[in-house]
Amino acid sequence: MLAGMLSVAVQRLAEAGVDSPQVDAEWLAAHVLGTTRSGLLLVEGFDSDQQRHFDDLVEDRANRIPLQHLTGLAGFRYLELAVGPGVFIPRPETEMLAQWAIDRAGSLDSPVVVELCAGSAAISLSIVDECAAAVVHAVEFSPLAVAWAQRNIDKYGQNRVHLVSGDATDPAVLSDVDGQADLLVCNPPYVPDDSAPPPEVADHDPAMALWGGGADGLDTVRKLVPRMHALLKPGGWVGIEHADVQGESVPAILAAAGGWTDISDHPDLSARPRYTTARRR
The missing domain is CATH 3.40.50.150 (Vaccinia Virus protein VP39)
Structure with missing residues (x-):
């Protein structure tokens, strides 16, 4: 279930010209779920509120708002x-x-x-x-x-x-x-x-x-x-x-x-x- 949601997000980001659509989609999902990218393997999917939040963040990233501004953190x-x-x-x-x-x-x-x-x-x-x-x-x-x-x-x-x-x-x-x-x-x-x-x-x-x-x-x-x-x-x-x-x-x-x-x-x-x-x- 989560894999399918990520696939849709990756396609949206790729179409918008984002350089790293897969990585960015995973970071946004991890941010919404309060986990790490590797932790996504243990998650089945979003609840309805998380889904809306994730969709909003993906759309913001597609509009080329920096990933770090959306998560609030830069490694x-x-x-x-x-x-x-x-x-x-x-x-x-x-x-x-x-x-x-x-x-x-x-x-x-x-x-x-x-x-x-x-x-x-x-x-x-x-x-x-x-x-x-x-x-x-x-x-x-x-x-x-x-x-x-x-x-x-x-x-x-x-x-x-x-x-x-x-x-x-x-x-x-x-x-x-x-x-x-x-x-x-x-x-x-x-x-x-x-x-x-x-x-x-x-x-x-x-x-x-x-x-x-x-x-x-x-x-x-x-x-x-x-x-x-x-x-x-x-x-x-x-x-x-x-x-x-x-x-x-x-x-x-x-x-x-x-x-x-x-x-x-x-x-x-x-x-x-x-x-x-x-x-x-």
Whole structure:
């Protein structure tokens, strides 16, 4: 019975152009039933109220509302983060930058970490979750995103993620941390002006988290680089996520700015350029 309901939902989502109709239908069913995707094997079907709820969610997903907005959760590494309208949904690709930061922080005794453009605080919380000695200072500009980040910090932060609401390019923001950070991570807005993301992104992720400014999408990165340099101690490391077409341009920005060494770009699991790292001289 449930299999037949899922089959109808999968067909509807596929017709609407959803990339992963089977997986999304299963997540929605699990959400309605209060179980996991694997737990669906133990369920015969919906009652009438659950059926209506499921049908409504499927129709919303067919209208390209993000799956995470419908369930209220986004998985990131070992965490389930609260997300919704007003905050950027963390992507699996960003887990690569988080892993790099966790490995780097884990090699230090008491690392001081900064995250700029923190969004939901996904990277910050993963660092403190997997590196017991780390303390993170996270900066986010959007009031809506700050509210989501604080909700996640209240759940996972264990008093080791300190959230600041402010403009990450402002020298006054985190000025008390200047020259003290061992590590800085940033997933900034970097979408070029002429790009056309899919509807889930363009219509539902906040614009300020997407569009980086300029034809190459990297105006925001250029503005952030001086703050990154000021926040880090000599020898401190920075990691910056970027689009797969920016694997040469982001390293070039750091090289042109001066004051950086060991500039390197790194691929994601699909072998596409994904993030740049460098060390303050």
